[in-house]
Amino acid sequence: MDNNLDRFNHLLNVISHDRFLSMQGIGNEVPFFICPFNPKETLDMESIEKNLLKNLKQKNISVLNINLYDTVIEMMSKEGDWDYYNQNESKLSKKDLLDELRSLLDVEDYLVPYIEEKMNLASFKVMFISGIGQVFPYIRAHKLLNNLQKSAKNHPTLMFFPGEYSHSAVGGASLNLFNKFSTDHYYRAFNIYDFQV
Numbered sequence: 001m002d003n004n005l006d007r008f009n010h011l012l013n014v015i016s017h018d019r020f021l022s023m024q025g026i027g028n029e030v031p032f033f034i035c036p037f038n039p040k041e042t043l044d045m046e047s048i049e050k051n052l053l054k055n056l057k058q059k060n061i062s063v064l065n066i067n068l069y070d071t072v073i074e075m076m077s078k079e080g081d082w083d084y085y086n087q088n089e090s091k092l093s094k095k096d097l098l099d100e101l102r103s104l105l106d107v108e109d110y111l112v113p114y115i116e117e118k119m120n121l122a123s124f125k126v127m128f129i130s131g132i133g134q135v136f137p138y139i140r141a142h143k144l145l146n147n148l149q150k151s152a153k154n155h156p157t158l159m160f161f162p163g164e165y166s167h168s169a170v171g172g173a174s175l176n177l178f179n180k181f182s183t184d185h186y187y188r189a190f191n192i193y194d195f196q197v
Contacts, residue, residue, distance in 0.1 A: 008048050009031045010193060011035065015052065015197035018060050020156060021125055025195070026179040030149050032189040039133065039162040049130060049160060056126070065126035067114055067130035068139060072105055079104075082101055101138040111139065112147040119151065126156050133162040133178065141175050145189065158192060165191050 009017055014020050023031045037045045081104060087099060105111055119127070132141045142159060148157065161181040164176040171189045 004044050004048060007037075008051060011048065011052055012055055013194060014195050014197050015126060015155045015156075015158070016056060016061055019197045021061070023156060028192060029190070030153055030188050032136075032145055032149075032152070033156060033158045033192040033195065034165040034175070035158055035160045036163060036165045036193045037160065042133065042162055043046065044161055045085065045162075049128065053128075054127070061126065062122075062124045064119060064122045064127045066118065066127060066129045068129065069113065069134035069135065070131065071111070071140070072135055073106065075110065098138055103110065105138060107139060107143045108147050112151070115148065116151045124155060127152060128158050129161065130160040132159065136177060151186070165189070
């Protein structure tokens with residue numbers, strides 16, 4: 001998309017359309033969509049997402065909005081870990097901190113069940129996932145999507161992704177976080193900008 005207005009209009013038109021909401025045109029695939037954006041435009045995309053939420057609400061389209069950074073803080077605070085890590089982060093090596101966070105916030109054992117709990121308590125038509133750049137490297141987008149496949153199949157899920165979602169005949173599909181890290185292969189999502197209504 002050439003500019004923020006084009007992006008916003010495309011996203012609003014697609015997300016509010018019955019074809020998207022009823023998951024038509026995706027075959028038997030999981031209804032996962034990636035909204036890639038240039039990491040330098042993070043603030044612009046946050047503004048677009050905020051305006052999308054406002055406009056979708058006006059159209060009576062309920063969104064379960066999962067910001068991963070906020071979710072991580074919420075999880076850690078609930079378990080009493082947030083204050084400890086705030087006070088002791090400088091005392092831990094980067095490797096030890098990363099290992100502890102990966103264990104504490106394990107996608108399969110803790111994060112996805114926490115998101116599933118939110119899904120079960122909410123009435124929504126679309127789920128947004130944002131903040132993936134803020135929780136890197138202890139949470140990876142492809143691992144999160146892989147583990148959400150069973151529970152997030154009844155409504156479309158849109159992940160706002162700071163980087164590229166690229167497809168090639170040789171390498172398949174990959175999530176290139178920050179346009180630098182291209183090892184996360186993920187094949188089951190659609191690029192929201194390629195989806196037409």
